[in-house]
Amino acid sequence: MDQSKQVTSISFFRYPKNRRWWAFNQMQLAQKALQQTEGTLFGKLMGTGGGFGFSLKPDFRTYALLTVWKNASYAAHYYTSELFKRFDRQAESQTTHWMACVQSHGSWGGKNPFTASAEYKQGPLMVITRARVRWQKIPEFLLQVPDASRSAEKAKGLIYTKGIGEWPAIEQATFSIWSSEAEMRTYAYRTAHQQIIRRVKKERWYKEELFARFVPIEDPF
Numbered sequence: 001m002d003q004s005k006q007v008t009s010i011s012f013f014r015y016p017k018n019r020r021w022w023a024f025n026q027m028q029l030a031q032k033a034l035q036q037t038e039g040t041l042f043g044k045l046m047g048t049g050g051g052f053g054f055s056l057k058p059d060f061r062t063y064a065l066l067t068v069w070k071n072a073s074y075a076a077h078y079y080t081s082e083l084f085k086r087f088d089r090q091a092e093s094q095t096t097h098w099m100a101c102v103q104s105h106g107s108w109g110g111k112n113p114f115t116a117s118a119e120y121k122q123g124p125l126m127v128i129t130r131a132r133v134r135w136q137k138i139p140e141f142l143l144q145v146p147d148a149s150r151s152a153e154k155a156k157g158l159i160y161t162k163g164i165g166e167w168p169a170i171e172q173a174t175f176s177i178w179s180s181e182a183e184m185r186t187y188a189y190r191t192a193h194q195q196i197i198r199r200v201k202k203e204r205w206y207k208e209e210l211f212a213r214f215v216p217i218e219d220p221f
Helices: 017-029 031-036 082-088 135-153 181-190 192-203
Strands: 007-014 040-049 058-069 093-106 125-133 158-167 171-178 206-216
Touching: 007 082, 017 031, 017 040, 017 058, 017 082, 031 040, 031 082, 058 082, 058 158, 093 125, 125 181, 171 181
Parallel strands: none
Antiparallel strands: 007 058, 007 093, 040 058, 040 158, 093 206, 125 171, 125 206, 158 171
8 A cells, every 4th residue: 555645553452350450541541652652643542342343341351442643654663662562561462453444434523533545446344433422312322232233243244343432332433344345335234233323313313423444454564
């Protein structure tokens, strides 16, 4: 890919039992290091869900670090950055996915952090969905979670999915990897999931939302 274009990474750090409280506190304490990492345009350190895909049950073992880099040159220093080393030293394992945005609409914290820098042709597709639920709609939203999870479990072509978020039941996101765009679209627009989305739109459950698609790229090194 073009080395001057935006790159996005998402890392999942898994911690042993005696490091989980430390990891939980980092969602506040590590913000300064995140903001000071050179070349970072956007960054979020988030908790994850313990069930399949989106889940209200937290996974206190696993935390996600989402970062948008100005270009591949800055992203190439990720593994040697103080930000990464802070988490990696304490974790028992970590997995990082590198990707380039194909399309993004909506906002996260008042802005869209992802700029399209690639074109999807074929093969795997990565997706990030994020929403901030209106306070008065939280009870209805929570009632839909089991149906949404069951729908995702049956989705053809879904390789991996993990719920990520900043605040339980209020600010939620999901990261997923699909075998192809066609299979992702079938799930999104032709299954029970579409019925949930229609109700969400009609009744205006979300104060803010974002949907972004990405293609996987190799480590930018």
